[in-house]
Amino acid sequence: MAKQIHSVIPLTLNALKAACSQCNLRELCLPYGLSEQEVEAVDNMVGVRRRIKRQQHLYRAGEAFEAIYAIRSGFFKTDVLLEDGRDQVTGFQMAGEILGMDGISGEAHTCNAVALEDSEICVIPFVHLERLSREIQALQHHFHKVMSREIVRDHGVMMLLGTMRAEERLAAFLLNLSQRFTARGYSPAEFHLRMTRDEIGSYLGLKLETVSRAFSRFQDEGFISVQQKHIRILNIAGLKTLLTHQAS
Amino acid sequence: MAKQIHSVIPLTLNALKAACSQCNLRELCLPYGLSEQEVEAVDNMVGVRRRIKRQQHLYRAGEAFEAIYAIRSGFFKTDVLLEDGRDQVTGFQMAGEILGMDGISGEAHTCNAVALEDSEICVIPFVHLERLSREIQALQHHFHKVMSREIVRDHGVMMLLGTMRAEERLAAFLLNLSQRFTARGYSPAEFHLRMTRDEIGSYLGLKLETVSRAFSRFQDEGFISVQQKHIRILNIAGLKTLLTHQAS
DNA sequence: CAGAGGTGTTGACACAAATCAAACGCTTAG
DNA sequence: CTAAGCGTTTGATTTGTGTCAACACCTCTG
Numbered sequence: 077m078a079k080q081i082h083s084v085i086p087l088t089l090n091a092l093k094a095a096c097s098q099c100n101l102r103e104l105c106l107p108y109g110l111s112e113q114e115v116e117a118v119d120n121m122v123g124v125r126r127r128i129k130r131q132q133h134l135y136r137a138g139e140a141f142e143a144i145y146a147i148r149s150g151f152f153k154t155d156v157l158l159e160d161g162r163d164q165v166t167g168f169q170m171a172g173e174i175l176g177m178d179g180i181s182g183e184a185h186t187c188n189a190v191a192l193e194d195s196e197i198c199v200i201p202f203v204h205l206e207r208l209s210r211e212i213q214a215l216q217h218h219f220h221k222v223m224s225r226e227i228v229r230d231h232g233v234m235m236l237l238g239t240m241r242a243e244e245r246l247a248a249f250l251l252n253l254s255q256r257f258t259a260r261g262y263s264p265a266e267f268h269l270r271m272t273r274d275e276i277g278s279y280l281g282l283k284l285e286t287v288s289r290a291f292s293r294f295q296d297e298g299f300i301s302v303q304q305k306h307i308r309i310l311n312i313a314g315l316k317t318l319l320t321h322q323a324s
Numbered sequence: 325m326a327k328q329i330h331s332v333i334p335l336t337l338n339a340l341k342a343a344c345s346q347c348n349l350r351e352l353c354l355p356y357g358l359s360e361q362e363v364e365a366v367d368n369m370v371g372v373r374r375r376i377k378r379q380q381h382l383y384r385a386g387e388a389f390e391a392i393y394a395i396r397s398g399f400f401k402t403d404v405l406l407e408d409g410r411d412q413v414t415g416f417q418m419a420g421e422i423l424g425m426d427g428i429s430g431e432a433h434t435c436n437a438v439a440l441e442d443s444e445i446c447v448i449p450f451v452h453l454e455r456l457s458r459e460i461q462a463l464q465h466h467f468h469k470v471m472s473r474e475i476v477r478d479h480g481v482m483m484l485l486g487t488m489r490a491e492e493r494l495a496a497f498l499l500n501l502s503q504r505f506t507a508r509g510y511s512p513a514e515f516h517l518r519m520t521r522d523e524i525g526s527y528l529g530l531k532l533e534t535v536s537r538a539f540s541r542f543q544d545e546g547f548i549s550v551q552q553k554h555i556r557i558l559n560i561a562g563l564k565t566l567l568t569h570q571a572s
Numbered sequence: 573c574a575g576a577g578g579t580g581t582t583g584a585c586a587c588a589a590a591t592c593a594a595a596c597g598c599t600t601a602g
Numbered sequence: 603c604t605a606a607g608c609g610t611t612t613g614a615t616t617t618g619t620g621t622c623a624a625c626a627c628c629t630c631t632g
Binding site: 241242282283285286289304 | 618619628
Binding site: 520521522532533536537539540552 | 608609610611612
């Protein structure tokens, strides 16, 4: 894991030109109502596509910030490391979501982005994005919304970490995944976890044993069935009850 | 507290025109190197100043989003409420910091912003900001940095909530306040807390009793002296040790 | 096909923080 | 000046989650 030569080597064969105009994730990445001309400008803004293999870093904390990344396919995690070795998974990202906005503030990335499965991303050089944003109002506004959405998401995680108990956190996590898979046309009830129990635990502020126990409990109660990373939600309403109900 | 008539009534007397060009917080709110002409444009972009009295809301979750706010003076908290009554303080903001970016994504605010002392803010209508951002590149980039900084800050809070123990959280909190007061020309070692133990606890994911006990312990150890809301840091290095050291 | 290593589950126990409870001390209002 | 009320401190106890440990399972490699 630590032995990867270095970061990501862009494979020339895979350095295909992206084409937002053709992309089925268009509605996730781009605003509505762009003219043909504007979409073409966006096509030109987006640099290359790049494949990132499982366990490879898309970027690392400390690296110079030059671009943000749109996930075309695959699954990522982002995490922050403390000097003393502790780390915190700050998010899991899937197709259509944007990575790298943490880097804008300090001209360097502040977290690591790691592919949890073989993935494909579009490189969006940031100077290009800013230039085009100055020309296309809808694009500008859309980008602001994307950043704002990230802030709102982070607030949700704070709520989760600050006020919820272990089972509530896991229920919230599963419901969130379910909802995001649904939005991408996958089953709301059945999916594969791309991350380990340890990574889930880090994200939720729990130890992996606690995550495992909560999964087992959910299974015992008939809310879900778990086999390794394969999850089937049997009772969404039941999971939701865990969330709203538990006022202490 | 719940009886305030409604939100914030702009007092016409206080609806003074802001003047960024004259503002001593200029370097916090604005990019370097704007031309005179550009600063004047920014002056025009910023709407009015508004006074918010202690315990008044600057905005509430659900209200339409129309502007972001720069704090001229004073102190705020932001918090998110869950249906079941739980709430999470998501941040404390002081002079020169920006409030309201959570509202961009959904056209409505997603959290509440409450003044913790009598405060003064500059209203920045968002359409104006976007318009001017399209004209002044430095302003655009600066705003992107501000949003990104908020994301990075949120990651820090996640780290805190996800991996730290009670005393580490409080130490991190005090050091962060100290550093921000310092940046504003106040004493790094002596300050007044504007928030209650309960609010600190909510922010740090702890109960108020735990916060109180941690304060007492810090005092016993000679790191700080506490008298109600008056804090004096006696041993910054000691507090820092609490952070780096505690790898479990 | 076997073995190794990474990953996940489960149990026993320890411990940090929550909870419950009482009292104290500021601050505010009459 | 006094009383009321909120915020804070401190103590006793409970409890949820962490820790440590053993084992089972799955996957990949040779």
